[in-house]
Amino acid sequence: MLLEFRARDAWNQRDYVAAQSLAMELASAAREDGDDLGWWNATFLVGECLRKQGLMQESQTIADELAAHSLTERSKALSARVFTLQAFALQGSGDLASAVQAARRAVSEALLEPNQNTIVIEAQNALIAALAESGQLESAWSECRILADLLDKDQDNKYAGQSYWAIGNVAFLLRNISEGVSYHELAAKTLSPTNDLDLWARFNRGSADFRLAAGVLEPETLECIERAELASSIVGGTERDRLELKLIRAQWHVLTGQFEAAVEQLTAIIARKQLLASHVAAQAHFLLGQALSGHGSNAEAIPNLQLSEDLFLQSGAEDRASTARALIRDIGASRP
Numbered sequence: 001m002l003l004e005f006r007a008r009d010a011w012n013q014r015d016y017v018a019a020q021s022l023a024m025e026l027a028s029a030a031r032e033d034g035d036d037l038g039w040w041n042a043t044f045l046v047g048e049c050l051r052k053q054g055l056m057q058e059s060q061t062i063a064d065e066l067a068a069h070s071l072t073e074r075s076k077a078l079s080a081r082v083f084t085l086q087a088f089a090l091q092g093s094g095d096l097a098s099a100v101q102a103a104r105r106a107v108s109e110a111l112l113e114p115n116q117n118t119i120v121i122e123a124q125n126a127l128i129a130a131l132a133e134s135g136q137l138e139s140a141w142s143e144c145r146i147l148a149d150l151l152d153k154d155q156d157n158k159y160a161g162q163s164y165w166a167i168g169n170v171a172f173l174l175r176n177i178s179e180g181v182s183y184h185e186l187a188a189k190t191l192s193p194t195n196d197l198d199l200w201a202r203f204n205r206g207s208a209d210f211r212l213a214a215g216v217l218e219p220e221t222l223e224c225i226e227r228a229e230l231a232s233s234i235v236g237g238t239e240r241d242r243l244e245l246k247l248i249r250a251q252w253h254v255l256t257g258q259f260e261a262a263v264e265q266l267t268a269i270i271a272r273k274q275l276l277a278s279h280v281a282a283q284a285h286f287l288l289g290q291a292l293s294g295h296g297s298n299a300e301a302i303p304n305l306q307l308s309e310d311l312f313l314q315s316g317a318e319d320r321a322s323t324a325r326a327l328i329r330d331i332g333a334s335r336p
Contacts (some may be wrong), residue, residue, distance in 0.1 A: 003029065007045060014198050014235065020049035040071050040078065047085050054240035054275070056092035063089060080110035080119050087126040094278030096134035096316040103127035121150055121159045128166045132173060133279060135319030140170045161190035165203055172210040180214065193231065201231030205245050212251050225249055240275045247284055254291050262291035279320070282311030286324050298331050305331075 007022035023045040030038030047062035063086035072078045083106035090099035106123035110116060124147045131140035144167040151163055168183030184207050193200040208224035225248060232245055247269055253262035266288040273281040289305035292298070305328045312321035 004042075007042070011045065011049070014052075016049040016052040020046055020053070023049060036069075036071055040066065040069060044081065044085070047089075051085065051089055051092065054092070054238045056089045056277070060086060060089035060093065076109045076113040077116050077119055080106045080113065080116070080123050082106075083109060084119075084123045084126045087123075087130055091126075091130050091133060092277055094280075094315040096130060096279065099130035100127070100134060100136070103130045117150065117154050118157060118159065121147065121154070121157055121163060124150065125159060125163055125166050128170060132166075132170050134316050137170060137173050141174060144170050161187050161203070162199075164190060165206060169206065169210045172214040172216070175214055177214060177216060180210065180216075197231050198235045198237065201228050201235060201237070202241075204228035204231065205248060208252075209248050212248065212255060215255070217252075217255055222252065225252060239272070243269055243272055243275060244280060247280070247287070250284075250291075251287055254287050254294070257294065259291045259295040263288065263295060266291060277315070278311050279315035279317050282308045282315065282317070282320070282324075285311065286320075286327075289324070289327065293327075293331055298334075302328055302331060 003022060003026045007019050007026055010016075010019035010022055023042045027039050027042035027046065030036075030042055043062060043066060047059045047066065050056075050059035050062060063082050066072055066082045067079070067086070072082055083102050087099045087103035087106055090096075090102055103123065103126040107120065107127055110120040110123045113119065124143060128140050128143045128147065131137075131143060147163055148167060151157065151160055154160075157163070164183045164187035168180045168187060171177075171183060172180035187203060187207075191200055191203050204224045205228035208221055208228060211218075211221040211224065228245055229249070232241065246265060250262050250265040250269065253259070253265065266284055269276075269284050270281070270288065273284060276284070285304045286308035289301040289308060292301035292304065305324050309321045309324040309328070312318070312324060
């Protein structure tokens with residue numbers, strides 16, 4: 001019991017390295033005692049800790065191990081949790097098509113288990129995120145409507161803030177700006193920097209990201225970036241988190257015409273792109289191509305845009321690949 005308490009306490013303190021180590025120790029002890037459920041719960045916590053550290057392939061390996069366990073096969077609720085973990089890990093690795101499949105499986109399993117609204121809502125969030133990242137926006141919005149109905153019946157759900165955030169993200173991507181702002185305002189009211197500063201940082205980073213994707217260059221967007229930067233400077237986070245936040249600041253530079261600053265920042269990000277999911281690395285190359293073109297360096301821009309297109313295709317984000325391809329054509333047509 002003490003070991004479990006220490007592991008959960010480390011998780012709550014966002015010390016994911018310590019939580020992982022303690023959870024692994026707990027899983028080993030449970031296996032020795034023949035406690036299958038104790039082993040399952042501890043191993044699932046290991047997978048969650050790996051995901052929080054940005055170790056997506058390792059998290060997926062844990063999810064695969066859990067999926068094959070007899071307890072998972074006998075419980076729709078446990079199965080849904082495993083497929084949700086798998087979906088987030090696959091998305092974080094850039095395998096968006098597989099992430100969508102895993103998330104759909106998570107939702108279907110969760111719906112078969114009565115009185116498990118929280119598990120359904122988390123699975124629905126995973127599905128929306130995977131669909132949105134892969135450019136399947138109409139499908140993502142259909143799932144958002146289902147999620148909104150679930151939240152109407154369970155407004156105090158612990159995932160309510162993250163769910164409003166996810167719905168707002170898709171609204172922004174569909175250029176439904178007023179709905180995007182409205183849902184992100186609901187998320188901001190539900191989430192609290194006092195309760196979870198790390199989640200608050202990620203929300204503001206995510207809100208800025210989707211506002212920029214929708215072309216919303218208002219002062220509120222810059223405020224989101226600055227709040228995320230301030231919160232992240234306090235909580236730290238992984239190197240991957242810091243790179244993704246720098247990428248959003250660089251996107252602000254590109255969209256506001258600060259091309260020289262953008263090129264400098266994006267070049268530094270791309271030097272560490274092995275830490276990023278392939279579709280995020282693709283975005284970095286795409287933005288660098290935009291910045292270089294805006295700076296008048298079209299010859300340097302095109303290779304970055306070509307690499308961006310390849311990485312988007314590799315990730316299964318075909319719509320975003322076509323955007324890169326269109327920009328390459330536009331630059332080619334404008335060259336003498």
